[in-house]
Amino acid sequence: MLRENNITVHLTGTDIEYGGYEPSKYEKDAAYRLVYEKGYDFAYVKLQKGNQSISISVKKGQDEFSVWCRAVKQINDGIPTIFEDCISLMDGKTRYITPDLLSAFFEKKGYGIIKLNITSDRVVQGFIRDGSMRFAIKYVSSGLIVENKKEKTANVYKRKSNNLEDFDNMEGHDFEYFCAELLKKNGFKDVTVTNGSSDQGVDIIAEKESIKYGIQCKCYSSDIGNRAVQEIYAGKTFYKCHIGVVLTNRYFTNSARKLAQSNGIILWDRDKLITLVNSGRDV
Numbered sequence: 001m002l003r004e005n006n007i008t009v010h011l012t013g014t015d016i017e018y019g020g021y022e023p024s025k026y027e028k029d030a031a032y033r034l035v036y037e038k039g040y041d042f043a044y045v046k047l048q049k050g051n052q053s054i055s056i057s058v059k060k061g062q063d064e065f066s067v068w069c070r071a072v073k074q075i076n077d078g079i080p081t082i083f084e085d086c087i088s089l090m091d092g093k094t095r096y097i098t099p100d101l102l103s104a105f106f107e108k109k110g111y112g113i114i115k116l117n118i119t120s121d122r123v124v125q126g127f128i129r130d131g132s133m134r135f136a137i138k139y140v141s142s143g144l145i146v147e148n149k150k151e152k153t154a155n156v157y158k159r160k161s162n163n164l165e166d167f168d169n170m171e172g173h174d175f176e177y178f179c180a181e182l183l184k185k186n187g188f189k190d191v192t193v194t195n196g197s198s199d200q201g202v203d204i205i206a207e208k209e210s211i212k213y214g215i216q217c218k219c220y221s222s223d224i225g226n227r228a229v230q231e232i233y234a235g236k237t238f239y240k241c242h243i244g245v246v247l248t249n250r251y252f253t254n255s256a257r258k259l260a261q262s263n264g265i266i267l268w269d270r271d272k273l274i275t276l277v278n279s280g281r282d283v
Contacts, residue, residue, distance in 0.1 A: 026079060030087050034058055038090060045087065047079070054083040058090050065090060065141055072127075072134040072173075082128070082135055085109050089139075097139050099124050115177055119192050127173060136173065167219065167249050167273070175219035176203045179247055182273075185280030188213070201235030202244075214241035218248040225252075229259045229267075236265075249273055 023031070027045045034043035034056075044057040044066075053070035067086045089097075089105060097105075099116040106128055107113060114134065116126035125138035167178055180191050188206040202214040216232040218224050228246045236244030246252075246260070247268040260267050268276075 030056075034087070034090055040090070043090075047083075051079050051083075054086060056087055056090060063141075065139070067140075068138045070136045072136060080130070080133070080135070082111065082130055085111075086137070097124060097141065099126070102137075102139060115174065117177055117181070119180065123192070125193065126177065167277075168221075170219050172217075172219055175249070176217045179215070179217045179273075180204050180206075182276045182280050183215075186276055200238045201231030202239050202241070205239060205241065211243060212239075212241045213243050213245055214239050215245045215247055218246060218250070220248060220250050223251045223253050223256075224248050225256050226259050229256050229263065229265050233263050233265055247273065 023045075024047065027047060030045040031043040034040050034045070038058075040058040040060050042059050044055065046055045047053075048055065049070075052074065053068065055066070055068050057064065057066035059065075067089055069082060069086045071080060085106070099118060102116055102124055103113045110130075112129035114127035114129055116124060116128075116137075119125055122141050123138060125136070128135045128137055167175060170178060176193050180193050183191050183204065183206050188208045191204065191206040193204055194200075194202055201216055203217045204213075204215040206213050206215065214232060214236040216228055216235065218228055224246065228248075232244040232246050235241075243266060244264070245266045245268055249270055251269045252260070252267050257267060259265075
């Protein structure tokens with residue numbers, strides 16, 4: 001089954017019923033393969049944003065799985081090979097993919113793994129490198145991915161350097177995942193990194209003591225101004241969070257602090273970040 005907005009294309013037996021949307025040949029062929037060769041009850045394959053990203057969803061019985069992959073930088077020509085590999089990840093077997101399994105799958109195909117983390121009981125996401133290109137990837141399962149809580153997961157603290165301030169050298173997305181791990185180690189639950197292309201100003205959603213936090217992460221080389229406060233204020237409302245937070249490796253301008261105070265936004269600066277790091281190491 002293919003979907004475009006509210007329009008549905010049903011794959012039933014050898015018949016195809018189009019609901020006013022004509023999928024591309026690539027999308028149609030991929031869906032056919034997943035249904036007729038891999039044995040899924042239905043499949044959804046959709047290229048988006050000028051072949052910048054792909055969404056794939058399949059279902060067999062009560063089990064549903066989906067993969068989303070997006071190029072971090074603009075793609076100038078053609079469909080990236082990794083999109084086809086994401087389709088082949090859906091090999092027709094019912095399985096729940098951990099970060100280790102997902103890493104092994106893409107490493108076998110020659111990709112470099114930047115980071116893959118479990119961000120909830122049903123989601124594995126992170127970044128993969130193909131030469132100079134970086135891709136964000138998310139795998140979602142309808143069932144629990146981690147049933148044994150002792151199972152090994154990616155650990156942002158495992159670095160060659162023990163320098164506390166390694167976070168200053170991180171790229172934006174890496175810093176978000178770093179902060180997500182810190183929150184987990186400091187007692188936050190249901191920690192999720194949002195979709196970077198449409199995050200509405202919120203990079204992380206997390207809960208603690210029944211309070212829902214929307215957090216924007218800023219890894220900068222200069223102090224943070226008003227814009228971050230304005231963005232998290234809007235994002236907090238969009239995601240229906242109780243509290244909005246800006247977390248940074250730097251400090252905040254006087255103007256940003258005044259704006260945050262008047263709008264009920266919490267500012268976590270470098271000192272707070274280091275406190276989170278240190279307390280997380282004791283867990």
